Amino acid sequence: MCTEQTEMLLIIGPHRQPVSEAEAEDLAAQDTPSEAKPEDGFIAHQLSPSSWNRYEECPRKYWLSRQGLPRKASMPAAMGNAVHNSVEDLCNLDLTGRDEDESGWLPATAKAVLDRHWQIEKDNFLETPRHPRWKGEQITKAHDGLIGALNILFSKSNIDVQNLSEVTVGTWREVQSIVLANEGTLVSECGRMMGRLDLLVADLDENGESRGWIVADLKTGRPPSPMLNEKVSRQLRFYRDLLKQNNPNHPPVVAEGWYSANQTVHQADGPDVLEAALEAWEGMRPSATPLPANPGEQQCGWCEWKAWCPIWWAARRDGLLSPGHMFRDEVVQVVRFDREAGAALFQRMPPVGEEGELAPSDHKFGAVIRDQALTQLSELLDSGHEGAIFIGSARMDGRVAHLGDWCEVIPWSPMNEGHARDHSRWLRSNSDTVFDGIGEDGEASQSK
Numbered sequence: 039m040c041t042e043q044t045e046m047l048l049i050i051g052p053h054r055q056p057v058s059e060a061e062a063e064d065l066a067a068q069d070t071p072s073e074a075k076p077e078d079g080f081i082a083h084q085l086s087p088s089s090w091n092r093y094e095e096c097p098r099k100y101w102l103s104r105q106g107l108p109r110k111a112s113m114p115a116a117m118g119n120a121v122h123n124s125v126e127d128l129c130n131l132d133l134t135g136r137d138e139d140e141s142g143w144l145p146a147t148a149k150a151v152l153d154r155h156w157q158i159e160k161d162n163f164l165e166t167p168r169h170p171r172w173k174g175e176q177i178t179k180a181h182d183g184l185i186g187a188l189n190i191l192f193s194k195s196n197i198d199v200q201n202l203s204e205v206t207v208g209t210w211r212e213v214q215s216i217v218l219a220n221e222g223t224l225v226s227e228c229g230r231m232m233g234r235l236d237l238l239v240a241d242l243d244e245n246g247e248s249r250g251w252i253v254a255d256l257k258t259g260r261p262p263s264p265m266l267n268e269k270v271s272r273q274l275r276f277y278r279d280l281l282k283q284n285n286p287n288h289p290p291v292v293a294e295g296w297y298s299a300n301q302t303v304h305q306a307d308g309p310d311v312l313e314a315a316l317e318a319w320e321g322m323r324p325s326a327t328p329l330p331a332n333p334g335e336q337q338c339g340w341c342e343w344k345a346w347c348p349i350w351w352a353a354r355r356d357g358l359l360s361p362g363h364m365f366r367d368e369v370v371q372v373v374r375f376d377r378e379a380g381a382a383l384f385q386r387m388p389p390v391g392e393e394g395e396l397a398p399s400d401h402k403f404g405a406v407i408r409d410q411a412l413t414q415l416s417e418l419l420d421s422g423h424e425g426a427i428f429i430g431s432a433r434m435d436g437r438v439a440h441l442g443d444w445c446e447v448i449p450w451s452p453m454n455e456g457h458a459r460d461h462s463r464w465l466r467s468n469s470d471t472v473f474d475g476i477g478e479d480g481e482a483s484q485s486k
């Protein structure tokens with residue numbers, strides 16, 4: 039109905055697996071033998087928007103994320119994947135032979151697609167070495183997110199939909215016709231930068247004519263208020279600029295964040311970011327020496343690598359980081375443990391120097407331990423572990439710590455030397471470069 043684009047899109051490896059940049063990076067970090075020798079022209083690492091953000095927040099966090107350490111699953115990420123992949127499947131839905139006027143099919147189809155992806159996410163989540171409790175009840179939120187994303191797609195198609203059950207097969211075909219590509223990987227000409235694109239859609243004017251392309255990133259998290267933050271803006275512009283570089287004859291391109299929670303669309307404006315990304319790429323080279331750390335409340339708050347990072351614990355000692363109020367991270371030695379009662383006495387182990395060495399202290403505190411935390415501590419001690427332990431997110435009630443499903447109990451393992459692997463071997467050897475022509479009706483993007 040709407041597109042005139044005849045440009046070629048360079049999309050590398052539109053695979054379902056891995057589904058996220060983080061997973062691609064994880065596989066890359068784990069799969070390549072450390073003794074691998076660089077080949078001519080081999081690119082030792084690739085920058086993605088998420089690795090770039092991590093590097094900007096704290097280079098040490100980025101460095102630790104490249105050491106093949108066990109990853110931690112999170113509910114927000116699982117929910118985001120389930121919604122993204124459901125939108126993708128619905129955009130690719132094969133409607134061949136279906137009656138144009140058929141209605142009432144979309145709510146049940148959307149639910150079935152989401153249920154399937156929810157189950158896949160649950161399996162992946164539970165298989166991830168570090169994971170909190172799976173919150174199955176959050177499927178309601180995921181369902182709302184999916185509906186929100188579909189509503190944005192309807193509005194981008196200039197279609198007024200009050201109720202999903204009204205949507206006919208013909209209407210959905212119209213929506214599909216504006217989707218030019220989804221879930222492909224964009225790689226820069228130099229091979230140093232990559233990003234996984236959620237959706238590329240035709241930018242329709244009020245007459246249904248295409249005036250360009252929209253690079254859209256689906257967001258299931260909290261919508262911005264009022265503006266996109268710099269991190270998200272930079273990520274969206276990165277996709278925009280990579281797409282433009284891959285398609286020299288591109289029409290006007292805008293980058294948008296689609297927030298499913300409140301169905302708002304936020305456009306990212308601003309200068310090109312690829313030069314800044316290349317500069318960051320230089321600093322992100324694989325190295326056996328840890329990159330500098332940049333401890334701070336924000337970046338350390340949700341950092342999943344604390345058990346391997348000696349810097350935040352030293353920053354706590356030096357008063358650069360606050361201990362936190364209700365929830366605290368601690369590094370301790372077990373003094374006593376009563377498995378039956380779910381109780382323990384811990385001794386706090388303050389840091390000596392900056393490399394993770396610890397000293398005993400007089401500071402002891404009791405803990406009530408339940409569920410996953412109890413299992414983790416029991417298994418750790420049963421395995422013969424005698425060293426210090428990192429406790430993530432203990433809930434403090436006076437001088438007593440409460441540990442449960444929301445906590446992590448893992449060995450304290452400060453990492454002061456790593457490896458300098460090639461991280462992009464997996465990406466390069468498992469990706470086929472494909473050129474997808476975008477036809478007048480955008481059909482090339484609909485086949486699966």
Ligand code: SF4
Nearest residue numbers: 096099337338341347
């Ligand atoms: S805990 Fe803080 S200082 Fe350490 S890697 Fe994470 S963000 Fe950086």
